[in-house]
Amino acid sequence: MSFVFRRPVRFDEIDAAGYVYFPKIVALGHEAMERMIGEACPGGYAAWVVERRVGLPCVHVESDFRAPLRFGDELVVESTVAKLGDSSVRFDVKVGRGDGVACATIGYVVACADLAGPSKRALPDDLRAALARYA
Amino acid sequence: MSFVFRRPVRFDEIDAAGYVYFPKIVALGHEAMERMIGEACPGGYAAWVVERRVGLPCVHVESDFRAPLRFGDELVVESTVAKLGDSSVRFDVKVGRGDGVACATIGYVVACADLAGPSKRALPDDLRAALARYA
Amino acid sequence: MSFVFRRPVRFDEIDAAGYVYFPKIVALGHEAMERMIGEACPGGYAAWVVERRVGLPCVHVESDFRAPLRFGDELVVESTVAKLGDSSVRFDVKVGRGDGVACATIGYVVACADLAGPSKRALPDDLRAALARYA
Amino acid sequence: MSFVFRRPVRFDEIDAAGYVYFPKIVALGHEAMERMIGEACPGGYAAWVVERRVGLPCVHVESDFRAPLRFGDELVVESTVAKLGDSSVRFDVKVGRGDGVACATIGYVVACADLAGPSKRALPDDLRAALARYA
Numbered sequence: 170m171s172f173v174f175r176r177p178v179r180f181d182e183i184d185a186a187g188y189v190y191f192p193k194i195v196a197l198g199h200e201a202m203e204r205m206i207g208e209a210c211p212g213g214y215a216a217w218v219v220e221r222r223v224g225l226p227c228v229h230v231e232s233d234f235r236a237p238l239r240f241g242d243e244l245v246v247e248s249t250v251a252k253l254g255d256s257s258v259r260f261d262v263k264v265g266r267g268d269g270v271a272c273a274t275i276g277y278v279v280a281c282a283d284l285a286g287p288s289k290r291a292l293p294d295d296l297r298a299a300l301a302r303y304a
Numbered sequence: 305m306s307f308v309f310r311r312p313v314r315f316d317e318i319d320a321a322g323y324v325y326f327p328k329i330v331a332l333g334h335e336a337m338e339r340m341i342g343e344a345c346p347g348g349y350a351a352w353v354v355e356r357r358v359g360l361p362c363v364h365v366e367s368d369f370r371a372p373l374r375f376g377d378e379l380v381v382e383s384t385v386a387k388l389g390d391s392s393v394r395f396d397v398k399v400g401r402g403d404g405v406a407c408a409t410i411g412y413v414v415a416c417a418d419l420a421g422p423s424k425r426a427l428p429d430d431l432r433a434a435l436a437r438y439a
Numbered sequence: 440m441s442f443v444f445r446r447p448v449r450f451d452e453i454d455a456a457g458y459v460y461f462p463k464i465v466a467l468g469h470e471a472m473e474r475m476i477g478e479a480c481p482g483g484y485a486a487w488v489v490e491r492r493v494g495l496p497c498v499h500v501e502s503d504f505r506a507p508l509r510f511g512d513e514l515v516v517e518s519t520v521a522k523l524g525d526s527s528v529r530f531d532v533k534v535g536r537g538d539g540v541a542c543a544t545i546g547y548v549v550a551c552a553d554l555a556g557p558s559k560r561a562l563p564d565d566l567r568a569a570l571a572r573y574a
Numbered sequence: 575m576s577f578v579f580r581r582p583v584r585f586d587e588i589d590a591a592g593y594v595y596f597p598k599i600v601a602l603g604h605e606a607m608e609r610m611i612g613e614a615c616p617g618g619y620a621a622w623v624v625e626r627r628v629g630l631p632c633v634h635v636e637s638d639f640r641a642p643l644r645f646g647d648e649l650v651v652e653s654t655v656a657k658l659g660d661s662s663v664r665f666d667v668k669v670g671r672g673d674g675v676a677c678a679t680i681g682y683v684v685a686c687a688d689l690a691g692p693s694k695r696a697l698p699d700d701l702r703a704a705l706a707r708y709a
Contacts, residue, residue, distance in 0.1 A: 177485070180473060181466070181597075183590035185645035186353050186419055190586055191334070191362040192327035196451070199326070203450060213447070215511030218321050227326040231366035237422055240590035241485030284321055287372055312620070315608060316460055316601070320453035320510035327451075331586070338585060350582070350646030375455035376620030456623050456689050461604070461632035462597035469596070488591050497596035501636035507692055554591050557642055 171249040172205045172303045175267070178242050189238035195230055198262050198277030201248035209299035218284065223293060225258065225279035236272040243267030250304040256281045256291050258300055306384040307340045307438045310402070313377050324373035330365055333397050333412030336383035344434035353419065358428060360393065360414035371407045378402030385439040391416045391426050393435055441519040442475045442573045445537070448512050459508035465500055468532050468547030471518035479569035488554065493563060495549035498527065506542045513537030520574040526551045526561050528570055576654040577610045577708045580672070583647050594643035600635055603667050603682030606653035614704035623689065628698060630684035633662065641677045648672030655709040661686045661696050663705055 184190035202225065207213035217223045238244070245265040252259040262275040281292045292300075319325035337360065342348035352358045373379070380400040387394040397410040416427045427435075454460035472495065477483035487493045508514070515535040522529040532545040551562045562570075589595035607630065612618035622628045643649070650670040657664040667680040686697045697705075 180590045185585045185588035186359040192331040196327040219511050224321040241489050315455045318455035320450045354646045376624050456629040462601040466597040494591040503634050
């Protein structure tokens with residue numbers, strides 16, 4: 170099962186060339202992960218980061234951009250858990266427009282970390298279970 | 305010859321986990337390109353984008369993150385033109401800290417575009433010459 | 440009638456001190472205006488900016504910050520059209536947290552502009568009507 | 575004595591209407607403060623925030639915007655310490671363009687805070703001395 174969300178492009182995601190700035194597109198990998206965790210864990214990703222000091226920092230990202238995104242476009246973001254390791258997760262993400270055009274793909278890999286270090290740690294069981302729904 | 309710049313991490317590049325947010329790191333690929341063009345072209349990248357309506361949108365990016373960056377760290381960014389095609393450019397970028405620790409690598413590929421379309425076009429000769437200095 | 444929206448604080452709205460960065464709070468004045476226009480005008484604010492090249496740039500803003508906002512907090516934003524002039528609009532905005540604490544106030548004044556100039560112009564009638572619902 | 579810095583408008587400070595987004599302009603009040611402290615205190619503002627957990631969150635800001643800023647413009651920012659209280663500081667900031675046009679004014683008030691609370695505290699003596707140079 171994949172996780173899908175839709176939202177308009179934000180006014181401040183546009184750059185001086187008139188299109189969505191590419192770092193704002195790769196950030197959609199993170200936004201999808203946050204929303205995914207929010208579906209399954211009370212308090213969402215914030216509860217992990219702020220209260221338990223467990224985070225999922227990005228260790229690798231790769232992205233291809235095929236069609237432009239402008240202010241006024243609707244983003245359609247579909248994310249799947251492609252690999253669920255002991256302490257890392259890979260998400261495959263497709264970014265499209267509301268009119269059906271495929272705009273970008275993102276391969277997004279995070280590692281579970283104790284934020285105090287930061288140091289690597291195993292994924293907590295409840296976080297793993299939350300993500301496994303989208304594997 | 306590679307192009308190198310140094311600057312402090314900005315206050316607003318930090319995320320809720322306390323480290324530089326990864327999209328801010330991939331954006332350093334763009335910042336290096338802009339600064340590189342600024343060295344060689346009068347008016348810099350802005351003159352291309354605003355006056356000539358020629359841009360270099362990102363078509364591919366890949367990045368690995370190895371060590372954290374915090375507020376207070378100095379960024380040391382080294383960028384090389386790894387491939388200079390007819391209408392595209394690949395930059396290989398290393399991101400380190402002032403204390404010498406290697407933090408991230410970025411492979412950053414842009415295509416030359418008429419921004420009015422946007423549509424692909426050949427790199428203008430003077431822009432190509434500016435980038436060739438760092439090949 | 441006031442316009443109200445709720446959303447979680449975003450991961451990238453936090454600064455290096457651990458709280459929502461104050462420019463992200465004043466930006467809520469703009470976000471409320473955009474959402475307000477989106478309720479009443481087909482295509483929302485983007486249709487004005489992109490297609491008609493009419494915008495509402497900020498000419499004045501004043502803001503007081505009373506209580507901190509953190510990652511994990513829910514924003515509750517209430518905006519009212521306090522003054523609707525020929526070519527300008529003043530919004531009074533209250534920013535609170537989901538737990539009921541009042542965090543900030545924003546007085547946000549925009550002027551209607553032909554973006555091509557930019558130059559001042561009268562508010563188009565349909566845009567005025569959209570905003571008058573919240574006066 | 576006032577504190578002055580110059581830098582180009584950044585690519586990602588432009589919004590969908592084609593001008594510098596107003597929250598990026600009010601953020602220049604903070605940037606000027608950071609650079610001011612960086613002149614006088616080893617480690618700059620980051621040493622305060624990260625090591626000593628003392629910050630200067632904004633409690634009030636007011637800003638007027640008179641002329642537009644575009645990609646390609648040079649920012650000229652002049653900041654003065656207008657009032658230095660026991661636990662608060664008011665900065666008066668002028669934002670101009672490299673061509674001499676006055677674009678914006680910012681009145682920017684911060685309160686000294688123990689970030690752990692956050693709770694109000696007196697300005698540390700060395701921080702006060704650093705700021706007093708620009709009073």
